[in-house]
Amino acid sequence: MGDRWSVEVDRGVCIGSGMCVNHAPDGFRLDSARQSHPVDAEADANERVLAAAEGCPVEAITLTLAGTGEVVFPPEE
Template identity: 80%
Template sequence: MGDRWQVEVDRSVCIGSAQCVHHAPDGFRLDTGRQSHPVDPEADANERILAAAESCPVEAIVITLLGSGEPVFPPEE
């Protein structure tokens, strides 16, 4: 079995650019206020969700390993 991720969007930072929806249409949705949210906050690790996080112009998406909380994105510096 592969890794599972906790996917969160900081709505105080999200500007509604929809880049996440473009890169991972099955992973993110915009609500009526144009704020992003994950379709499933506990998702299987996949490249589309990671690409969505990397493409966010304000880095509003945070991904951690489910269970351990180890950062996936943004990576620890």
């Protein structure tokens, strides 16, 4: 069984660009206020969700390993 990620969107940072939906349409939705939110709080680790996080122009998406909380994205500096 592969890794699972906890997916969070900081709605105070999100600017509603929709890039996350373009990269991972099954993983993210924009609400009526054009704020992003994950479809599910946890997702199987996959390239589309990672691309959505990496493509967010304001880094509003955080991915952590479910269970451990180890940060997957954004990388710790």
